Amino acid sequence: MISLDIWMRENPLTYVWFGSYTFALIIFAIEIAMVIHKRKITLQQVRLMRNARDETREDAKEEDAA
Amino acid sequence: MKKFTMLDLLVLVIRRDLVLAMRRRADVFTTLIFFVMVASLFPLGVGPEPDMLRKMAAGVLWVAALLASMLSLGRLFSADYLDGTLEQMMLAPQSLSILVLGKMTAHWMVSGLPLVLMAPVLGLQFDMSAQAIGVLIIGLLLGTPILSMVGAIGAALTLGLRGGGVLLSLLVLPLCIPVLIFGTGAVEAVSSGLSIASHLSLLGALLVLALVFTPWVTAQALRISME
Amino acid sequence: MAINWFKYSAPTTFYGLAGKMIPWFAFFAAILFAIGLYIGFFVAPMDAQQGEFYRIMFIHVPASILSMFLYLIMAGYAALGLIFNTRLSAMMASAIAPTGALFALISLWTGALWGKPMWGAWWLWDARLTSELILLFLYLGFIALHASIEDPRRADRAAALLAIVGSVNVPIIYFSVTWWNTLHQGSTIKFSGTSMHIAMQQAMFTMLAACWLYAIAVVLARVRSIILERERNTAWVTQLPGIADLSEVKQ
Numbered sequence: 001m002i003s004l005d006i007w008m009r010e011n012p013l014t015y016v017w018f019g020s021y022t023f024a025l026i027i028f029a030i031e032i033a034m035v036i037h038k039r040k041i042t043l044q045q046v047r048l049m050r051n052a053r054d055e056t057r058e059d060a061k062e063e064d065a066a
Numbered sequence: 067m068k069k070f071t072m073l074d075l076l077v078l079v080i081r082r083d084l085v086l087a088m089r090r091r092a093d094v095f096t097t098l099i100f101f102v103m104v105a106s107l108f109p110l111g112v113g114p115e116p117d118m119l120r121k122m123a124a125g126v127l128w129v130a131a132l133l134a135s136m137l138s139l140g141r142l143f144s145a146d147y148l149d150g151t152l153e154q155m156m157l158a159p160q161s162l163s164i165l166v167l168g169k170m171t172a173h174w175m176v177s178g179l180p181l182v183l184m185a186p187v188l189g190l191q192f193d194m195s196a197q198a199i200g201v202l203i204i205g206l207l208l209g210t211p212i213l214s215m216v217g218a219i220g221a222a223l224t225l226g227l228r229g230g231g232v233l234l235s236l237l238v239l240p241l242c243i244p245v246l247i248f249g250t251g252a253v254e255a256v257s258s259g260l261s262i263a264s265h266l267s268l269l270g271a272l273l274v275l276a277l278v279f280t281p282w283v284t285a286q287a288l289r290i291s292m293e
Numbered sequence: 294m295a296i297n298w299f300k301y302s303a304p305t306t307f308y309g310l311a312g313k314m315i316p317w318f319a320f321f322a323a324i325l326f327a328i329g330l331y332i333g334f335f336v337a338p339m340d341a342q343q344g345e346f347y348r349i350m351f352i353h354v355p356a357s358i359l360s361m362f363l364y365l366i367m368a369g370y371a372a373l374g375l376i377f378n379t380r381l382s383a384m385m386a387s388a389i390a391p392t393g394a395l396f397a398l399i400s401l402w403t404g405a406l407w408g409k410p411m412w413g414a415w416w417l418w419d420a421r422l423t424s425e426l427i428l429l430f431l432y433l434g435f436i437a438l439h440a441s442i443e444d445p446r447r448a449d450r451a452a453a454l455l456a457i458v459g460s461v462n463v464p465i466i467y468f469s470v471t472w473w474n475t476l477h478q479g480s481t482i483k484f485s486g487t488s489m490h491i492a493m494q495q496a497m498f499t500m501l502a503a504c505w506l507y508a509i510a511v512v513l514a515r516v517r518s519i520i521l522e523r524e525r526n527t528a529w530v531t532q533l534p535g536i537a538d539l540s541e542v543k544q
Contacts, residue, residue, distance in 0.1 A: 008410055012345035013334075019406040020349045021330070024356070024399050028507065031395055035514045042518045046525045219458060223451045227441050236437055237455060240430040241462050244469035251473060272465070283458060290450040 075160050079168025080175070086145070087176040093141065098180045101134040105188045116193045123192035124202055124253035128246050131181050131206060132213060136235045138177040139217040142169060143225055143288070156292060162285040170211075170218050170281065178210035194253075201256045201266075205249040208269040212245050215280040222287035244272060303381045304520045305529050311513040318513070322506035329499035337492040346410045350493075353403040355501040356396045357421075359508055360428060363393035367435070368460035371453035381516075383449035384523065386456065387439055388516040392508050394432035400425050420474035424467050431459045445523060 008015045087094060108126045109119055146152040155165050185206055189199040220238040224230040252265035333351040340347040367389040374383035404422050405415045416422065435452050442448035524530050 012410070013348075015406075015410075016345060016348050020352055020403040023402055024352050027395050027399055031392065031511055034391075035511055035518070038518045039514065039521075042521045046521055046530060049525055219454075223438060223455060224441075229441065233437055233441055236430075237434040240427050240434065240466070241458065243427060244462075244465050247469045247473045268469075279461075283454065287451065287454055290447060290454060293447060293450075 072161070072164050075164055076168045076171075079165055080172045083169055083172030084175065087172065093138065094176055094180065097134050097138045097177050098184060100137055101130050101181050101184060102188065104130040104133060106191070109192075119192045120194060120257075123189060123194045124198070124250045126192070127185055127188055127202065128206075128209075128249050131185070131210060132239070132242055132246060134181060135177055135210060135213045135217060136238065138173070139214075139221045139234055139238070140224075140231045142173050142218055142221040144221075144230075147225055147292075152288070153292065156288065162288065163281040166218065166222075166284045166288070167281040170215050170284075173218070174211045174214040178214055182206045182210060195257070198253050198257055201262055202249075202253050204266060205252045205269060208266065208273050209245045209249045212269075212273055212276045213242055215276040215284075216241050218284045219280060219287055222284045222291060225288070225291040245269065248272070303379065304384070304524060307381055308517055308520050311517050315510050315513050315517075318506045318510035322503050322510055325499050325503035325506060329496050329503055332492055332499060333496035337496050338490055343411065346407065349403050349407040351496050351500045353400060353407055354497060355504040356400040356403065357425060358501060359504050360393055360397035360400050360425065360432075363389050363396065363508065364428060364431065364456075364463070365460060367393060368456040371456040375450060375453040375457070380523070381520075383453060384516050384519045385512070386453060387449065388512045388519055390432055390436050390439070391515070392511050394429060394436065396504070396508070397425060397429040397432060401429065418474065420467075420471040423470045423474070427466055427470070428463070431463075435459070 105126055108122065112118065112122070143152060146155070156162055158165070182203060185202055186199050189202060194202070217234070217238050220234045220241075223237065224234050227233065248265045248269045252262045252269070255262045255265055329351060333348055337348070339345060367386050370382040370386040370389065373379060374386060401422070404425065408417060408419075408422075409415050435456055438455055439448045439452040442451055521530060
């Protein structure tokens with residue numbers, strides 16, 4: 001722990017950058033990735049549901065025709 | 067026919083819940099034993115020095131009381147919810163807030179009051195002075211009803227959910243922090259020879275606030291959960 | 294069909310509007326972050342007492358401010374949703390919560406890193422640090438309650454009530470923690486410069502604006518997904534270009 005203290009005082013800017021700003025940027029990156037992922041999943045889900053509904057409708061039409 | 071006043075209703079609900087609790091005495095004792103056990107584990111964890119224990123006593127007892135009161139909160143509405151009584155209560159023409167207040171009071175008498183009565187014994191274990199124990203008791207008397215009332219909101223919100231118990235603690239514990247601070251603060255003040263009036267009056271103010279708002283909020287929460 | 298459109302008009306129009314606004318907010322957030330970091334690290338001078346370490350402030354203070362304001366905004370939306378039963382406000386409230394919790398986390402982390410060189414300890418039970426921690430707990434409670442209720446309508450309303458109770462409690466908690474803190478220890482080290490350098494102020498406000506824009510962009514993006522998820526059975530969702538494309542290709 002003492003060596004960390006010395007290192008910290010010798011390289012304050014590195015400490016500030018890697019400690020705080022990199023952490024914040026990683027958090028932001030994770031959050032953005034989560035939001036994009038959620039959008040992808042939701043779109044996929046909605047498409048699947050729509051297709052399923054279309055298919056049942058087509059089946060119903062075919063049955064009517066038959 | 068006799069007119070049914072709000073006070074009658076309150077007494078009726080309290081009496082009903084107390085009778086039900088007496089039928090299941092084990093639940094009451096579990097809470098109490100948990101309280102004693104948590105408080106007794108601390109000296110084993112941190113060491114037997116009387117000076118340190120005396121300093122920690124108020125905090126340990128308050129945290130143990132906080133955790134013990136979380137234990138029994140899950141049962142506050144769940145039995146009535148499962149057998150359909152709660153639904154009947156909501157359909158009743160009487161105010162749901164008063165019913166809820168009655169249930170809160172009964173819950174406090176069953177799970178809060180025994181802790182208050184048990185606390186002096188544990189205080190002696192921690193070598194607290196008589197004066198400090200007295201203040202601790204007054205603080206607990208004012209504070210544990212707040213824990214029951216704030217906890218009731220959480221119990222109503224998590225009604226019927228899977229893993230409700232842990233979730234309930236997660237929701238309610240942060241809201242109880244002021245009670246913990248003022249309750250332990252009063253004991254600390256009396257130990258260092260300061261006035262306890264400010265802590266206890268703040269605790270009393272919180273109690274009044276909780277008394278006014280939490281029954282109504284809990285009633286709203288029950289309506290949301292029962293829809 | 295006309296009734297259906299009318300009923301969902303708010304989320305429908307909002308979905309498109311949010312989609313158009315997100316790139317702008319994200320773009321300006323990135324630019325302001327770059328400017329703020331430049332001013333903060335290259336223009337602002339070193340503080341006489343805190344040396345280079347005070348530069349953590351440019352992310353720490355905006356993150357703390359945002360975490361608190363986002364909680365209030367979230368509770369406001371929750372109250373709107375509960376009182377007027379508007380669907381969009383409940384969705385907004387649940388979209389804000391994760392962003393607020395992450396800002397609280399950033400604020401705690403950077404606070405600890407600032408505390409180490411200044412106080413000599415990663416964590417002190419300083420009133421503001423403690424309140425921030427409790428705020429994080431309140432966010433986590435909101436998210437956990439919302440996640441554990443399956444019926445979205447009940448989840449929205451229960452979480453909204455919790456957010457309102459929490460926002461009433463926030464001042465009481467803050468006051469009690471401050472009170473507790475002054476009992477236990479003397480005043481902690483505060484920012485030494487009685488007059489902040491102008492460049493420091495500029496860097497701080499730029500970063501604050503950047504964080505706001507970023508938060509708005511992320512929340513809007515999240516609320517768009519929530520709208521899609523909740524309204525997937527309505528006509529307008531199935532007619533959206535991105536979704537209609539695929540089925541046309543299939544046909």
